[in-house]
Amino acid sequence: MSLYDIEVQTISGEASSLSTYKGKVLLIVNTASACGLTPHYKGLQGLYEQYQDKGLVVLGFPCNQFAGQEPGMNEEIQSFCELNYSVTFPMFAKVDVKGENAHPLFTYLVNHTPEPYRTGDIEWNFVKFLIDANGNIVKQYGARTEPAALAPDIEALLG
Structure with missing residues (x-):
């Protein structure tokens, strides 16, 4: 199985595939x-705008597993992101990212991140996974890593 075999659901409810x-x-x-790190949306949108034309896509997966910080329904989440952070990158239906109901995407990401970047866990909201153009996981970044700090790694992958 590869990353591209994983099925996902868009935030508007359509079936999709990676x-x-x-x-x-x-x-x-x-x-x-509703997280202290929610302003990361601004930085993620900034990366998307800066590198979209060169081949970067940011994919957001809302999750309510950390202190109940994503209680809304998909429609509410989408409105919040658009109104407060002008998010235009693809957003997906709310998922679990850990535990027995974890979405297969996040199980795959956690299990296939290479050393020394593998933590074996998703510790909080806004954990970031960088994937190359061939579907290989390059790095996992902690929740507190500011999106702007990823720019050099993104640029290296975009050539």
Whole structure:
């Protein structure tokens, strides 16, 4: 199985597959609207705007597993992101990122992140996974890592 075999659901409820993003550099992030790190949406949107034309796609996956910081329904989450952070990158339906109901995407990411970047866990909202254009996980970044700090790694993958 590869990353591109994983099925996902868009925030508006349509079935989709990560194969849609073959050939793109991906930044996959578990997000939340009521977290101290929620301003990371601004930085993620900034990265998306800066590198979208070169092949970067940011993918946001809301999650309510950390202190109940994403209680809203998908429609509310989408409105919040658009109104407060002008988010235009793809957002997906709310998922669990850990535990027995973890979405297969996050199980895959946690288990396939290479050393020394593998933590074996998603510790909080806004953990970031950088994926190269061939679907290989390059790095996992901690929740507190500011999106702007990823720019050099993104640029290296975009050439």
